[in-house]
Amino acid sequence: MLEATRLAWRALMANKLRAGLTMLGIIIGVGAVITLMSVGDGVQAYITDQFRSIGANLLIVFPGSVQDPMAGMASLISDKAALLTVGDAEALADRARVPDLVAVAPQLTRFGRVSVGRDETLTQVSGVTPEFMQVRTWYPVVGEFIGTQDMEGRSRVVVLGQTVVKDLFADNPYPLGETVKINNIAFRVVGVMEEKGGATAFSDQDDMVFVPLTTAQTRLFPSRTLAGERGVSTIMGQAVSDERIDAVKEQISTVLRERHDIAFRDEDDFSIISQAGLIDVFGQIMDVITIFLGSIAAVSLVVGGIGIMNIMLVSVTERTREIGLRKAVGARRRDILQQFLIEAVALAILGGVVGTGVGAAGAATVTYLIGEFEAKLSADAVLLATTVSALVGLASGLYPAWRAARLNPIDALRYE
Amino acid sequence: MEAPVIQIQDVTKVYHMGEVEVHALRGISLEVQPGEIMAIMGPSGSGKSTLMNVIGCLDQPTSGSYFMEGVDVGGLDDDQLADIRKRKIGFVFQTFNLLARTNAFENVTLPLIYAGVPRAERHTRARAALGAVGLAGRMAHQPTELSGGEQQRVAIARALINNPSIILADEPTGNLDSKSGAEVMALLLRLNRQQGITVVLVSHDPNIARSTSRIVHLSDGQVSGEEIVPQPVEVGE
Ligand SMILES: Nc1ncnc2c1ncn2[C@@H]1O[C@H](COP(=O)(O)OP(=O)(O)OP(=O)(O)O)[C@@H](O)[C@H]1O
């Protein structure tokens, strides 16, 4: 075995250029697989992290059923279909009916124009209650958050997110007491939120301002449901613990179905998602994407395997006399088979190792270029890639090696 | 008495070339005793190489029996034949058949690798074998760096290295000039005389053949005559 490995090495070294070109297919295949898998893992880890930063044990109630998500979406951007109300939020805050929810924070969020003098920015304006801080575990760095008195007085006070501060107050990171206009109504800045997380392609949590829910409902985005109630776009809640999430969903569902008069057989007209659920769903989506991209990359591994088979067949033909001689001096079929198999597998594994390096470099490049997340080289990917390339080598070496092994020694010796 | 190294009885070999049957051997019986040195002569196409291949277990006869040192070789499978070649037979070919880009040491030790001999022992045996053919200083030379006669001597060292019962040489001097041919022949004779190795060789050259003690004449796949050489010709080394 050791001898055979030495032999394979020498055969490869005797024809370095050919060996290198043959390996290229495997190198590219393995490199692509590893880069894609690393980037996939990196994105997943990053997004999961982002979801975590939303808040622990968080649940969000959206209007609209899962079966009809567009209706829910519509209510998020227009006033027409406000299906959740302040009354719903109050009912959910009732510890007697929803015992596993420790805090409830209704929210009415719309896009709005926020301006200071000539500077203007389009951002999310969110009407919230004081509970928002606890539910999202998100606090102001300076000043105060929306308080109970602000709620009662429908005060025109605003707490700014970091991105908005940067956009409107370039040289004043703590613009407390300043006046900003939201949709042309003047508000006084009472606080600035701490930075929540980097900007992503998906959303920038810091590109947001907060006003009292009551102010939003009456002065900024006045609307009522058919029953005359004040609408909210979402209701967030914090469960007592991770384990109680499912129980809480059950409790919320019961309360809301009763309040919305939903008949026994009918679908919910709201949906409840949890942070854990989001991470789960997202993870599944990422897995599918990663596997899909990975299989495309794997095709090049197959192509690489065909390249190896081709070169091994050529090599067997070229070395027919050598094979004949080896058999004449006592090599058995399995000795010859082993020699050529090891050569093919060595080619593939060498290609796999170099390809892993290329994949690592690719992952590092992506990390460097995007900067937001780290495309980690996962041990799984490396293991998978080397195993697969060894198997590819084995599979593509098998036929040529078998042809070599079953050569008749005299015919082989006589071969020109 | 020791069993003959080679004992073949009524051996035939038929090649099928599509529709045509070529009868290369038509019933040959032959015995070679231990320590003998013997030449096979005959016109081209008379079946000399075919016979050597059968004797060397590279090929199976179509019919007839073959005992080597009392062991029935007929009906052995590929791997068992490889085993016999490895342990009992040393080949010397007309075209040397050394591996290119491979030095003398590695060429000589090739049979030992398949016999599973450890590396250290391979070294000592290669040194001894190359010494025996007068090429002790050429271990690291590649075939292209050796003369024809030297290459054939490396090939003989390779044939020797497993201490075979018999060395089979099919026209070992056929590709050499008369001087190196004489050297190679003298070497085979010396190995036979000094180490008692049995040698069967094929030659077209009567001088070479007459330096052995026995000549078998083949023609058209049959033994057409056999002579004992009373006073073998001396070939100078
Ligand atoms: N593989 C083969 N297939 C078909 N016919 C063959 C094969 N090998 C040899 N023959 C035929 O068998 C006969 C004997 O061939 P062989 O090689 O034994 O002759 P030879 O005595 O060694 O001749 P030379 O002196 O030219 O080497 C020839 O007629 C040859 O054509």
Ligand SMILES: [Mg+2]
């Ligand atoms: Mg011949």
